[in-house]
Amino acid sequence: MSLKEKLKKHQYNEIWQQYCGFLDLSMEGYMKIQRRLMEEQIQLWSNCGLGQSILKGKHPKNLEEFRKMVPLTEYEDYADILLTKQPDMLPGNPVIWIQTTWEGGKHPIKVAPYTRSMLDTYRNNVMACLILSTSREKGSFDVASTDKFLYALAPLPYATGLFPLALGEEIDIEFLPAIKDAVNMSFSERNKLGFKMAMQKDLGFFFGLGSVAYAVSLSLSSLTSSGGGIKLSSLLKCKPQMIIRLLKAKYRCKKEQRQLLPKDLFHLKGFMVAGTDNLCYKDDLEELWGIRPMELFAGTEPSMMGTETWTRKGMYFFPDNAFYEFITEEDMLKNHADPSYIPPTYLMDEVRPGEKYELVFTILKGGAFARYRCGDMYRCVGLENREDETRIPRFEYVDRVPWIIDIAGFTRISENGIQNVIGLSKLPITNWVATKEYNEQNRPYLHMYVELERDALLNNAMSATILKDLLSTYFKYIDQDYRDLKKILGMDPLQVTILTCGTFETYEKRTGKKLYHMSPSHYDLMGLLEVQASMNRVR
Template sequence: MTFEEKLVNQEYDRIWQEYCGFLDLDMDSYMKIQKRLLAEQMRLWCSSPIGKKILKGRNPGTVEEFRTMVPLTTYDDYADVLLLKKEDMLPDKPIIWIQTTWEGGKHPIKVAPYTSGMLETFKNNIITCLMMATSKGRGSFDIDIGDTFLYGLAPLPYITGLIPLGLSDQFHMEFLPPVKEAVDMTFSERNKRGFKMGLSKGIDFFFGMGSVAYYVSMSVASLSESGRKGGSSLKKLFTMPPSMTLKYLRAKKQCRKEERPLMPKDLFKLKGFLCAGTDNRCYKDDLEELWGVRPVEVFAGTEPSFVGTETWNRNGLYFFPDACFYEFIPEEEMYRNMDDPSYVPRTVCMDEVVPGEVYELVPTVLRGGAFARYRVGDMYRCLGLTSKDDETRIPRFEYMDRVPDIIDIAGFTRISENSIQNVIGLSGLEVEDWVALKEFTVDKGRPYLHMYVEMSPGSVVNRAVSRELLKEHLTIYFKYVDQDYHDLKRILGMDPLEVTILRCGTFKEYKNKTGKKLRHINPSIHDVQDLVKMQELFDRQRRY
């Protein structure tokens, strides 16, 4: 029976139990589901050619043996099979292949196979997310057949393109613009067409990356502003029915009275708002102000699929027990492994996480998935093992960021040490040493890439002038090496790079005084501050 048929029959209790019942589990029940599904996956994965290749003759028979015998893996362990789409090597037959960025400048893309079982789980879990976005409390949700959905998503072959595909055989939801039209449109064209249709039909759901959702939302204000200054771009863009015209005029009048720009909440009343991706916490307050609804954060990845959602209280992510088997590398173990790649970090399971601790997620994809004990590259903080507000007895998490050796800006980039070295090499710049870290603006808390660069002796004459020239030069090559970096400017209008030039010898002096060399990517902010202070002290001594 489809979700739509259950809605028509008004089987609301059944729907809640089927899609949201995992929130009623205690830890023992949750782990029983996890271990049962992993045992099923083990039989498929361990007997497949890709599993045998990674296991190298070992044959685990229990969950504990699986965690001991299967090494922690990365995409490099699967690339030769997956990039060539060797289906006969996989645990189960793929129905569709999903694509994402791998590493700019070195590996353009990575692909992941989705089996029929994975797609079925995906469909169920995206419906759960929609229910959570409309829920006011346990047992309540507000989804109707024919609800409208603003299409702020990347189309196939990206994972968000699976959402309309997955929902299509479960219940009728009207995407604005229709998916068949949207896939052939540019990002800007989809936004304009979607809002135009939304003014006529209303918008019930909006789902996008936090950064993209913010940009799309601000476009309403900018269109309103052009109309307020005497232009007619909004009127030309939208052909509104009388009811919406009246609503628009009333909204503009109220906005003028309050001396503020038009916001989406003045025109639309969302049932549910969902956001995914990196840096959502930088945008959620502004999105709530713009739409009048706080987004429910969900988490999905190309390799692990849809794995988690917040509830009606929006106080942390809960992981779906049927998408992946979850292991977690404690933060100190992760850093020890970064300092010594030969060290094998220990992992803990869901029933062993500690509130307040930060972990690197290590999922094993269930239902015939290809990835086992996979270092997906995401960091989470455990917020608690229970929640009085949600009346839950399973852990909930806060998404932190990508792992420290990757800099992800607004969900668009995968900047690594290799990609920066590649940019510097192609540019021909005389760079002696550098560090790069993700920082946030003071005014709005927006993410950006900050590079601290020491040029070779004799290459810098005027630091104030050279900084702008260096930034411009590096930006050109970042865009050349990494298409996603280019899209930050093209799609979101962001210039994510800031450059600070350090005097010659600063890195060497820092190492001599502290006895340590800074990591190139995301060193401790305190260490970078010490580095800058060392130069400031030198500059003051030189002036006096």
């Protein structure tokens, strides 16, 4: 029976238990589900061609043997089979392939196969997210088949394109604009039409990347500002309640001498955000919409993995989507410095509050990825929560691993990508480090600290502004996602600081260590800048 049918019969308790009952699990019950599903996946994965390409003839019989025999994996371990889409090599029959960017300048795309069982799990977990986004306490929710959903999602073959399809199997929520129309529109066109339709039909839900949701929210405000208002012909098509709401909102905003905000027009039931850097946007989004967005964890390889609840105080991982392992931050950094070091992993019932972890997962129900390092880091914020009566760990998203810089959920900037940009541009850069920093508005950006050839400085041939413009051109050339930062979000994500010649060499002599190119620690970066300052004082 679908959610729509259960809503008609007012089976609210059954609905909550079916989709959100995992929140009542004890740690023992949670791990029982994890181990049972993992035992099934071990047999499927170990006996398929993909599994044997990694296991090299080994056949683990249980979870303990699986964790010993299967190395920690990355996408390179699967690329030959997955990119050529060989279904006979996989542990389950794929019914759809999801796509995303792999690494700009080196690998254009990566793809992930989804089995029917994976899609069923995805659908159920999406419904849990929808229900929880409207919840204000345990067991309460407000979902109806007549609800309207503002479209702010990337279409298939991207992972967010699955979201409306999964909802459609359970409930007749209407997307504004309709998916078949939205996929052929530009970002700006979708916003304008979506807002126009929302004014005519009202709006109940909103879901998107945090950064994209913020850009959409600002555009909605601008559409109702002076000079960009609603035409009379469109207004006449609106529901009477929307016309009254608009007139009241206009009067209130004029009285308070402020711009009209989305919350003045729409009273969202549920607001969901995914992706990275959501923490940078949540407060502003709450101010714009009058409701705190609920954060999800979803992606191409991990599918729909976790969600917050009504408390908005950490995400819980769904027990039936993947089997979870965790690498401590200390062991992750040790492994990065020494690739021969094999970091130990910890299970869900072994994590500790306050500890930061790199996430490792094995996708269940015929999934392709085993002991997969997705490059995301989480902090465990608690093992139980009295507010929502949970007894399982909850997490907050930290960021990508240090050697990948992600800006606003759009980019995956790697050392290789930056080296590629420098090589293509033929700029006279001799040394560099790159780090993710935040401006006064708490917005993320990529900050490169570079050292140039001495002749370039002596001839005054290169300023930080010129260098930034040139590097930006090449970043956009090799990376579509980087290009979209400006196109969709209006964001210029790069800042460049030119250091004095010899700064890196002097730093290495003084400290006896070489800086990582990507995301050096705050302590090391401050040390580098102190060396720069001392060299300038001497001069």
